[in-house]
Amino acid sequence: MRVKFNRLHNFFPKTRPVRYNNRAGIFSFNQRFRVSQPQKASQNEYWSVDSQPAKLSGPVALWKAPAVLATFAILSMLTLIVLQNDTLLGAFFPANDWIFAPVPGQHFIAIRHFLLVFFVSFGLFSNGPFLTRLKFIADLCLSFLVICLAIDLFSVFLSHSFDAPISLRNLQIATGLVGFALFSARLYSWGEMPSPVHMKVTPTHPGRSFGRFWILVAAAGVFSWWVNQLDLETVTWLRGRALLGGLGPGVFLFLPSFFLLMYFLAMWDRRKEDQTDDFDQDVTIVIPAHNEEYIIADTLKAVDRAAGHYKGRVIVYVVNNNSVDATFDVAQATFASFENAEGRVINEPRAGKAHALNKGFAAVQTELVIRIDADTQIDKDSLHLALRHFKDPQLGCLGGVPNTQGRSFFERARLAEVLINHGYYAIANTAIDGQVAIPGMFAVYRSALVRHLGGFAFGLNGEDSDMSMRIGELGYRIQVDPYVRYESEVPATYAHMREQRMRWFRSAFHITARCRQATEIGNPSLRGWVILPIMLLNTSVRTMGLPLVIFGLIEFLEPFGTGPRPLWTAIAAVILGAPTLVGVAAVLINRTPRAVLCLPEYTVFRLMRAYFTLESMLSVKLSGKKKTTAIHLEALEQITLPHESLLENGAVRTPGDA
Numbered sequence: 001m002r003v004k005f006n007r008l009h010n011f012f013p014k015t016r017p018v019r020y021n022n023r024a025g026i027f028s029f030n031q032r033f034r035v036s037q038p039q040k041a042s043q044n045e046y047w048s049v050d051s052q053p054a055k056l057s058g059p060v061a062l063w064k065a066p067a068v069l070a071t072f073a074i075l076s077m078l079t080l081i082v083l084q085n086d087t088l089l090g091a092f093f094p095a096n097d098w099i100f101a102p103v104p105g106q107h108f109i110a111i112r113h114f115l116l117v118f119f120v121s122f123g124l125f126s127n128g129p130f131l132t133r134l135k136f137i138a139d140l141c142l143s144f145l146v147i148c149l150a151i152d153l154f155s156v157f158l159s160h161s162f163d164a165p166i167s168l169r170n171l172q173i174a175t176g177l178v179g180f181a182l183f184s185a186r187l188y189s190w191g192e193m194p195s196p197v198h199m200k201v202t203p204t205h206p207g208r209s210f211g212r213f214w215i216l217v218a219a220a221g222v223f224s225w226w227v228n229q230l231d232l233e234t235v236t237w238l239r240g241r242a243l244l245g246g247l248g249p250g251v252f253l254f255l256p257s258f259f260l261l262m263y264f265l266a267m268w269d270r271r272k273e274d275q276t277d278d279f280d281q282d283v284t285i286v287i288p289a290h291n292e293e294y295i296i297a298d299t300l301k302a303v304d305r306a307a308g309h310y311k312g313r314v315i316v317y318v319v320n321n322n323s324v325d326a327t328f329d330v331a332q333a334t335f336a337s338f339e340n341a342e343g344r345v346i347n348e349p350r351a352g353k354a355h356a357l358n359k360g361f362a363a364v365q366t367e368l369v370i371r372i373d374a375d376t377q378i379d380k381d382s383l384h385l386a387l388r389h390f391k392d393p394q395l396g397c398l399g400g401v402p403n404t405q406g407r408s409f410f411e412r413a414r415l416a417e418v419l420i421n422h423g424y425y426a427i428a429n430t431a432i433d434g435q436v437a438i439p440g441m442f443a444v445y446r447s448a449l450v451r452h453l454g455g456f457a458f459g460l461n462g463e464d465s466d467m468s469m470r471i472g473e474l475g476y477r478i479q480v481d482p483y484v485r486y487e488s489e490v491p492a493t494y495a496h497m498r499e500q501r502m503r504w505f506r507s508a509f510h511i512t513a514r515c516r517q518a519t520e521i522g523n524p525s526l527r528g529w530v531i532l533p534i535m536l537l538n539t540s541v542r543t544m545g546l547p548l549v550i551f552g553l554i555e556f557l558e559p560f561g562t563g564p565r566p567l568w569t570a571i572a573a574v575i576l577g578a579p580t581l582v583g584v585a586a587v588l589i590n591r592t593p594r595a596v597l598c599l600p601e602y603t604v605f606r607l608m609r610a611y612f613t614l615e616s617m618l619s620v621k622l623s624g625k626k627k628t629t630a631i632h633l634e635a636l637e638q639i640t641l642p643h644e645s646l647l648e649n650g651a652v653r654t655p656g657d658a
Contacts (some may be wrong), residue, residue, distance in 0.1 A: 048290055049351040051499050053459050056192045057506060057619040058127045065615045072121035072547050076554050079117060080110070098145065101152040103168045111172045112148055114551045115179035116141055118544055122183075122614075128622030136190050136622055144182055148175055181533075184540035191620040193513030194460045197470075201523035204394065204475040209433045209526040212265070216432070220258035227253055256581050262428035263589070269431060279388040280311035284364045284447070285341075285372055287318045288356035292374040293325040295489070300334040300343070302377035307340035310383040316343030317363055318374075321356035353440075354458035361450055369447040371464075375489035376441045379403075386444050386484045396476025397445050397468045399426070399438035400484030401590075410497060412598040413605035414490045416583055419595055420602075424586035426480045434531045435478045436511065440464030441488045449476065460514060462507025469515050473525060482590060501612035502619060505542075508535040509620065543617050545610035579606065 052059065083096055097110035123137035151174060159165040203209065285303060289296055296318065307314035318331040328345055335343045348359040357371060368390055372378065382400060389395055402418045404411040422439075429435040443464060450456075453470050456463045472478045491497040512519070512535065518528025583602060587595035 047499060048353070050353050050461070051503055052619065053461060053510075056194065056460065056510065056621060058621050060127070060502070060615050060619045064125050064618055065611060068121050068125050068614065068618070069546060069550065071124060072117060073550055073554065075117045075121060076114070076551055079113065080554070083110075083113065097172075098148060099152060099168070099171070100149050101156045103152070103155060103166065103171055109172070109552060109555060111176040111179070112144075114548065115144060115176070115183075115544075117551075118547050119144070119183070121547075122543075122618070125618060126622055127619055132190075132622045136186070139190070140183065140186050143186070144179055147178055147182070151175055151178070180540045180544065181537050183543070184536035187540075187617060187620060188509055188512065188536060190622050191509065192623045194457070194510050195514070196516040197454075197457070197466075197514050199470060199473055199515060199517040201473045201518050201525050201528070202475045203433065203473065203525055203527075204477075205433070206524040206526065210524075213432045213434070213526060213530065216258060216261050216265070219261055220254050223257050224253040256585070259425060259428050259582065260585065262431045263424060266427050266429075266431035273389070273392065277384055277388055279384070279391060281368055281387065281390070282313040282315070282366045283310075283368045283370060283383070283387060283444075284315045284317065284366045285343075285370045286357060286360035286364065287316065287372050287374050288321050288353050288360065289318050289323065289327050289331070289374040290321040290351070290353070290356070291323045291325045291327060293323075293327045293330050295375050296327055296331050297334045299372065299374055299377055300331065300338075302380075303372070304338050304341050305380045306378050306383045309380050310387070312387070314341040314383065315366065316341050317360045318343065318345045319356040319360040320345055320347050321353065322349055322351040352458050354456040354463050357463075358455040361447065361455060364447045367447060368444060369450070370442065370444045371440055372486075373441045373488060376486050377488075378442060378486040379484075382442070382484050382486055386442075386481060389479060389481065390444070390446075392477070394475075394477050395479060396449055396471040396474065397438050397443060398479045398481060398484075399443050399468075400480065400486055401482050402439075402441060402488045403485045404487065404490055406594070406598065408490075408492060409601055410492060410605075411490045413601040415592075416587060416595050416598040416602035417605065419590045419592055420579075420583055420586040422480065423482050423590040424582070427482060429531070430477075430479055432526060433472070433477070434526050435472070435480065436469045436527055436531055436535070437462070437465035438468040438478060438480070442484070442486045443468065445471070446476075449474065457514065460507075460510040461503050462511045465507055465511045466514055469511060469518075469527060472527060473515070473518050497608075498612055498615070501609060502616040505539060505613045505616035506619065508532075508539045512536060539613060539617070542610045542613040546607065546614065579603075 098112045098116065119140040120137055123133050123140065126133050126136060128136070151171065155166040155171060287296075287299065287303075292299075300316065300318070303314070303316055316335070318327075318335075320328045320331070328347070331343075331345045335345070346359055346363060348356045360371075361369065368387060370383075370386075386398055386400060389398055399422075401422045402414075404415045404418070406412045406415050426435055426437075440463070445467070449471050450467065453467065453474075457466055460466070468478055491500050512532045515528065515532070517523060518525040519532060520528070580599065580603065583599050584596060587593065587599070
């Protein structure tokens with residue numbers, strides 16, 4: 001008797017890939033055999049409906065990013081040869097770059113040529129129909145050339161009218177920054193993005209935020225200029241070699257000194273807070289869980305231990321989000337063994353973390369609520385250290401600093417990364433009320449604010465950043481406490497790290513699009529006017545990080561005659577440079593000196609992040625229309641502000657309304 005193929009397929013269902021379990025020590029592999037339990041999920045499965053919002057992004061084949069880099073390298077070499085040897089081009093562009101006017105001085109890299117070649121290489125492999133990709137390339141290149149022409153004409157005007165010529169190196173720095181910004185702006189406008197949400201933009205002290213920002217910018221600029229003027233051997237050495245792209249020692253020092261000043265100011269602000277431990281308000285913890293059978297017990301036991309060190313009542317909801325493993329049973333069994341907290345499991349059949357969060361928040365009866373990822377184990381002191389801050393009625397959202405044990409390459413690199421990003425930059429941003437993202441690994445909210453804002457958005461990346469951003473724009477403070485620690489799972493395989501970082505890096509664009517009202521001129525928002533554009537610019541710089549190193553190596557190794565070749569020290573400065581200085585400062589400030597030993601691995605990891613950022617940007621769907629397209633974002637229909645007692649107490653009034 002012959003069995004039809006489709007019946008055999010049903011009998012031997014397709015299995016999911018298994019990946020590394022940090023605690024069990026099981027390494028990733030793709031199962032080459034079939035299993036007889038079609039409903040059993042793979043252990044430690046990481047891919048979900050949230051990994052790649054279908055309407056906003058598409059899959060990126062593993063060969064695509066290497067193809068971009070290879071195309072970029074080939075086009076760079078060929079076009080540099082043409083630019084060097086073509087007599088007509090040499091006559092019009094004697095600087096061996098697309099400089100449209102005679103400018104005094106020299107530069108160390110043909111940054112305009114680099115940007116144009118990158119625009120073409122990226123556009124050819126971007127996510128969209130071929131004709132749309134060609135239009136995208138044309139828009140990028142023509143816009144950039146027009147801007148370059150305008151900058152060059154302006155420099156000529158200054159030189160002839162005011163005898164104030166701009167050096168070629170400074171001209172290249174300016175156009176390089178413009179090129180980075182143009183790339184992110186055009187990808188944002190051409191890409192499919194979430195529809196904007198209606199926002200009430202009422203920051204509490206916009207004058208204070210902008211005033212502090214510009215004072216710190218001026219202070220960092222004066223300090224960098226002063227150091228640059230000193231006749232120091234190190235400064236002379238840096239100036240003689242120049243950093244890749246023409247950056248001198250003054251620009252090199254500006255950002256590290258700026259963030260260091262912000263950090264010290266933020267820590268000064270903390271001294272004025274009431275940090276006594278006499279706080280015992282009840283709190284609810286919501287944990288969305290999708291196929292978390294392997295780790296949910298550890299997460300819940302950590303919560304129970306922390307509840308034992310907190311004076312108030314702790315209620316825990318595990319939201320079983322469409323799991324096909326034993327997540328429900330394991331959570332129920334763990335709740336039965338609780339000694340300090342109480343909890344129950346709630347089922348949410350709709351796939352998606354936002355759906356699970358919204359279902360859990362619908363059951364919350366307390367004024368304060370914490371969301372914790374199912375793979376996150378909080379320290380025993382985290383609850384009372386975090387919740388004591390909410391004696392301040394203007395505090396709307398608070399986060400902590402992740403921790404790792406440093407047991408593998410990714411964990412050691414991640415340890416340095418979290419100390420820099422969460423333990424340093426995030427705290428520094430609070431000095432100017434400029435923090436946007438409180439990661440959902442551990443975040444404390446006033447529950448009425450979440451209800452007031454309609455719950456967590458589904459269908460985009462960064463639903464946690466969207467929530468904290470909007471709470472901040474209501475006029476509430478967003479804060480990070482470096483003493484609130486928790487351990488969150490670090491991807492142990494390349495595939496999992498790739499999925500995580502592509503999702504994270506797309507979120508900068510998604511949050512900017514969704515919170516677009518904060519960027520409008522009529523809304524005095526430092527986050528909208530300054531921080532969100534900087535986030536996009538930083539994403540653009542990371543996207544071009546590896547191509548920039550490749551371009552520098554090409555000019556360094558090949559005799560293309562593009563002026564003084566960049567020295568190997570200049571190329572190394574792109575890889576090391578200011579981030580290394582910041583890394584050393586951050587790990588020492590966080591009193592974790594062992595993390596200094598992780599900085600070499602973090603340096604390698606930064607190159608991997610740049611590669612993942614390139615892949616993430618390649619996943620953005622080009623719409624063919626330079627406008628934001630609407631998508632369906634489901635609001636929290638179960639919570640229509642049911643707990644009026646919280647509203648009567650003024651929980652969702654902006655601080656300025658009082």
